[in-house]
Amino acid sequence: MTIGELLKEYRQSKGLTQKQFADGIVSTSYYSKVEKNEHRITAEDLIDLLEHNNISLWSFFKKLALNADFEHYQHLSIEEEAIDAYYHSDKKRLELLKQQVDGSKIPNKNELSLSISGWIECMKSDDEEPDLELREKLKEQIFDLPSIDLNKLNLFCNFMEFYTLDSNFFTAKQAINKYVDSKETDIQEALLSIITNLLYMSIKDDNYSYTDYLLQSARKIPLKPCLFLQKELISFYQNLIEYHFDKKQIYLENCKVITQSIKLAGMEEYGKALNGVIAKLVK
Structure with missing residues (x-):
């Protein structure tokens, strides 16, 4: 059974038309050809389609x-x-x-x-x-630098909290050197997320040795609509770093504006977490 045939089976079992089943994910004409195995649906659209229909x-x-x-x-x-x-x-x-x-x-x-x-x-x-053996296994998988790819970038980004700022920066620098000029959006998003995490860790550890390099690297990645959140977060941390050195109130005001915009976008909990970061820095 193909993906298109199975989608059709699920759709019919729910009593939905092709338009209802694919609504907002792909066009009806495109989806029709997916069911007929004339078009191949992307992994992202397939996952959205299944979630949209509670499958x-x-x-x-x-x-x-x-x-x-x-x-x-x-x-x-x-x-x-x-x-x-x-x-x-x-x-x-x-x-x-x-x-x-x-x-x-x-x-x-x-x-x-x-x-x-x-x-x-x-x-x-x-x-x-903590499961130190597990963390060591993850580290071995992530830090295999010669074969670092998108999957390892995402894995690294997810589990950076297990490791020190120094070891994380070492890995991040190798990844940045390799991929900073990449035009692939997935790679760019992963790099920006890694940089964001490192900026946060730098502030938390009160260690600003790497922040200039990280911010310069982030600026080399052009802004795209799908990278807007990552760019906003990097701007947030940049203003916090400026405040750490200069103590000008304008930097905190900028952080609050960014936090508010994230809340208004529907990410209320994330906005609260960023407010917590501000509170820790200024107390």
Whole structure:
């Protein structure tokens, strides 16, 4: 069974027209050709389509025969589901997902299982004992610099909190040197997210040795609509760094404007977290 055939099966089981099923994701004419296997849907659109119609990513991919296309989509869907579970603080769903991956025959399952274990590790409270062996395994996978790629950039970005500012900067510098001129949006987004995390860690550790290099590197990546949030966050941290050295109130006002714009965009909790960063710096 193909992806298009399975989408059609789900759509018909819900009693929906093609327009209703694909509404807001892809055009009806394009989706019609997906069902007929005349067009290939992107991984991003497929995931949006399944979420739009309340179809479990895992259930969908379990029904597909294991082929090259399926392996790509399945791996991506599991990563998306793991990230979603983490941001909803759903530890049980992460643990179930890990069990399913461990019992599956999908390629690179060990790497995927390790990544999910990392998300579970991130959810530990401060009074829980860290899994040092797990963190070391993640470090070995991330810090294999000669083979650093987009997947490793994203993995590194997700688990930077496990490691020191110095070791994180060493890895980030290699990635920046390799990819700062890349035109690929996914690469640019990953680099900006890594830079954002490092700026935050620098402020938290009161260590500003690397901030000039990080801000200069961020400026080399051109602004695109899909990179706006990352650019806003870098501007936020740049103003906090300026305030640290100059103590001019205008820098704090700029930070508050950025925080308010993020709240107005619907990211209320993120805005509150940034206000917490401001409060810690100025107390």
